[in-house]
Amino acid sequence: MTAESEQPSVWTDRTLDPSAVLLTDRVAVVTGAAQGIGQAIALTFARFGADLAxxxxxxxxxxxxxxxxxxxxxxxxxxxAKSSLKNQGVFLGILPKVGSVY
Structure with missing residues (x-):
């Protein structure tokens, strides 16, 4: 084994256990949550205990x-939000409902 092969790799399949990162009492606002990356992010944040919007x-x-x-x-x-980027009121309306966003 060379020194190079001993280095951590981004290609190594690793899973992150929810106990490693707790998002309890944190708010996560996830846009694009209907599918793809946004959906995966929403599910992951929920799994780690975040309060979701x-x-x-x-x-x-x-x-x-x-x-x-x-x-x-x-x-x-x-x-x-049918026209989320054009309708900033949607996002302005979310903030008071979810509280502080980190």
Whole structure:
């Protein structure tokens, strides 16, 4: 084994246990939560104990994501925003409902 092969690799398959990082009493606002990376991030934050607010333009996908997450965890706020970037009021409305965002 060379010194190079002994170095940690980003390609090594590792899992992170929820006890390693606790997000209890933290708020996570996840946009794009209906599918893909946003959905995975929302599920991971929920798994690690974060209080979730999820948002997406895809209302049906968002409902599916919320239903899946709520089988195991809780979600504080679900916001369907058809034109999220154009309608900043959606995001301004989220902040008072979820409190401080870190």
């Amino acid at each position: 999820i948002c997406d333009r895809n209302a049906d996908g968002l409902a599916e994501t919320a239903a899946h997450i709520q089988k195991f965890f809780s979600i504080s706020l679900i916001v369907s």
